[in-house]
Amino acid sequence: MWARHPFELISNPSATRAAAYGPEQVEVLSAEGLARAKEIICAWPGYAPTPLVALPGIAQAAGVASVHYKDESERFGLKSFKPLGGAHAVARLLIRQIVATTGNDGITVHDLIDGKYKDICAGITVTAATDGNHGRSVAWGARMFGCRCVIFINEAVSQQREDAIAKFGATVRRNPGSYDDAVRTAQQTAQREGWHVIPDTSDGSIVEAPRDVTQGYALMAAEVIEQLPGDSPPTHIFLQAGVGGMAAATCAEFWQHFGVDRPTTILVEPETSACWFESLKAKEPVAIKGNLDSLMGGLSCGEVSRLAWTILKPGADAAMTIPDEAAADAMRLLAAGACGDAPLVAGESGVAGLAAFLAVSANDAARQKLALNLSSRVVLFGTEGATDPQAYADIVGRSEEEVADEQK
Template sequence: MPHQAVSPSSCLPRLHSNPRADHERAYGPSERAILSRAAFEEAMAEIGAWPGYAPTPLRSLPGLAREAGIDRIWYKDESARFALGSFKALGGAYAVLRLLAREVTARVPGVPVTALDLVVGRYARVTRTLTVTTATDGNHGRSVAWGAQVFGCNCVVYVPAACSPGRRAAIEAYGARVVVIDGSYDDAVRRAAADAAEQGWFVVSDTSYTGYMDVPRDVMQGYTVMVEEAISQLPASERPTHVFVQGGVGSLPAAVCGHLWESWGRQRPRFVVVEPHNADCLYQSAVAGRPMRSEGDLDTVMAGLACGEVSLLAWAILERGADDFLTIPDEGAVTAMRKLAEGKHGGRPIVAGESGVAGLAGLLCAAAHEDVRLALGLAPDARVLVFGTEGATDPEVYERIVGRSPEMVAEDPVSAAGR
């Protein structure tokens, strides 16, 4: 059978179908207070005017669709988003811009502040005195550092000890100071918040917590630019029956879920959140019916998803909007990276990072297990949208996993032509 091409023994998923999911529930005022199409229009107008902006491609993966025993897989490829190689460019940098505009307006009342004003340094006397800070496993910190450099403020980024040297160097390349924390991502979040309070810095986090909501809302709203692009790129007569999205603290899946929920209402696809077995805070929250910590040790190759605590704003969307929560072993992500690099999907090789493939990996793992496939309704006519949220954001890690450098994969026509 085609859906047995992925070895079940190497990718045993764990599924929890959400009893609180409600496809009849309207996207109402409480949800729009977090994410809305009105706020999306504002984000789109801003980000769409940035130099280098272009929609990233939506790729069809017919080979992997056949392997999974379904009709279609669409893969939103974020590997060339701006210069950062990750969808995170849409969130952290946008939030930095919004924060700086608010702060300049507070100090120079009555003057509207544009991105161009900040880029050319019109208010540099103000922005040079401001410092933004965040915690990251890699991509979000890189986006915040890039935004700080572009829009003219200082930046300090906290990373857990497990963050690779390559990802630290990529953040420093944008002029940020990197502080390594002897602990997890969640420890870095707490340290960034504490130091910001002491130093008078501004936290630009993609996770929300009690008393800290506004900036993470901007981060999430920036992500919806990617979602709207995907909607517009789908074939006119087709919509996905399912969407599989990687978890983390929940900001990404909440942005995707909320935008599709408001846009398509009851006709929205079945929504599946995918996490590593060892970093499953969203899965645990779904089981408990309230925000919970991960029970795992957060040790996963999917470093960008090594988060132990849920963003409260994200959970407010996912609690009713997500249909299923799925966890997978690291082998699932490694296999998906290699399949894309080899062109097994049915096109030119795709360079995809270990966290960016988690949604696709979740789909392939689910399709390889008949009970999970049936529980998720992955019938032969299923059409699935996944988000490939990063390229090789750490080339050394990528080469260690795939066996070839990202440059070799991207430039290799043999894999695609020789099948």
């Protein structure tokens, strides 16, 4: 019933399904870390859990028991799950800086929001590299808490995405090369200028801020666990991966909550930038070189985050690559309200998990490999809405407003 796109699927040779969530993983993401993130994020104006939408029509057509879709298209009005990470890490950094300056270790997020230490915050500059959404999140957090912000973008980031970052008062600098090159430039510039870098990835040299970013993402998975109907855990989660922070946070949360009963976890990447696919296959991080460009810009990364590696090397069960056209088709399918389900606005990177699930569902060998069948309960993470409205309209043929109107 949907176009068959080519894909690649491998099992992760390092997966340790029966293993407990161990101390190495707790070092990266923990229940305490989530509780802290929740306290900070839930205090921001406008916080509300995003909807978990049932897609019974797609479930039936795909031959599974249920499909639930976590719709991040309206998170804090930023149209993606990303504010949970970047802005959370900005808040944590500022609290640490205020504690160091004042010697008062009782600083809370409310002190930040109330502007109690606004003079200290105004003297701090945060910086990050981004392919769009992370930079928007850091810039939004910087504006909310009153610090300065400089964001590095790479050549391929669209003007609309650049404008969306600048709207929050950040200075935006365009850097030659890829996302991974921009990460290095942000890090070097921060060192030179005395700024604080908030990366969403880690090569092992900086861990505190990327851990705060990833820990914030875990709130999205925690919301899903609370929202899921019934007592049975999902059987499959398809997680799109760029550097792997979102997938690691989600895998970690389900692992801690459901233990050995956790769902089969499948990582999904564009075929042009499959660093997780290649790294899991090689059992060690492998950097992808060359042209990484993909329609799925948020997933267009050539190097895995070492923090995410600690979780996903043992925690992911499989990895997949998909072509751009599979994502474009999935966007159109959701916009059309396929199979009688409600129409949904979803962006290029946001639909990668859905696109991969649809590809597997229509392929007998892949279904068997992943034990996907009529009893399967699938959860997908719609990690962005129309973050680039022009690109969305070009792909879907209608504006996000027109699609949203049909939801009513």
